[in-house]
Amino acid sequence: MAGDPQPPGEDARIRGEDASQLVSRAQSGDRVAFGILVERYAAQARRVAWAVLGDPDDADDAAQDAFLAALTKLDRYDPQRPFGPWLMRIVANAATDRRRRRTVRRTEQLDPGLTAGGPRPDADAERSALGERLRAGLAQLTPRRRLAVVLFDVEGYTHREIGEILGIPEGSVRSEVFHARRRLRELLADWKEER
């Protein structure tokens, strides 16, 4: 990581700070503080990017692009507003841009076995099979719908915050979450019946 090394005590103290304090430090050029923000939001950013792209490797590339973009745009961030939605908007945009550029849409080509039942997996692989089923279910949704349901049910953002992230009205977010949930629940109900 770039930047001056911090004394161990100072590093621990900075790690205890909330996002707004870390952002304030990062805006002053403190790369250690920005690094802590990266650690704190990495998993969320990767999940959100994965929801858009449907591929974990592409998602990691997009999440990395987003963090680097966030660092260069940090002077435009309004510290009065929550950092998470601001960062997730950058992540969503980075993932969407990457998705547009991608010539081969591997994840859009769904395995019919995943959506139409397919061979019953081993009991040991049930958890993995559920994950596959959900990822396939997500891939059937529009990118905006995927993002809306993941940001709401997985990441815990409010409808208003998701509206800001996606640049759509709050009512549209509610609609997107509703349709996404309905489709995913249908899929999961089928999966439960097969058990």
Next chain:
Amino acid sequence: MSDHHTAFDARPDAELGAALRAALEPGDAAAFTARVLGQLAGVRTPAWEVLAGWAGRGITAAAVAALVIGLLTGRAPSPAASWDDVVAPTLETDGSLRSTALLAAEQPPEPGALFASLVE
């Protein structure tokens, strides 16, 4: 997914959320973080962008200032060689076409007369 939840529910569905989280759980967190942090060294920070912006504006301002100074210097009257001094000797040879008359005239000079004055 949860029995007590409907698709309209304004609260996050914990069961669906947990299942989706597990489905989208990324791999090696430490490796990813190290990879991103490794890239940070090559990123120009906002402070650098500000300095670059100032530098750009400074270069522009210097160019404009140089242009203005150049124009002012170039247009300043020179006692050694005025426009009239440069033109007059040639046009005064036949006494009929003076530079002041040429510049003040509403109609262009007769080409034949002008040419004759130049070759004489």
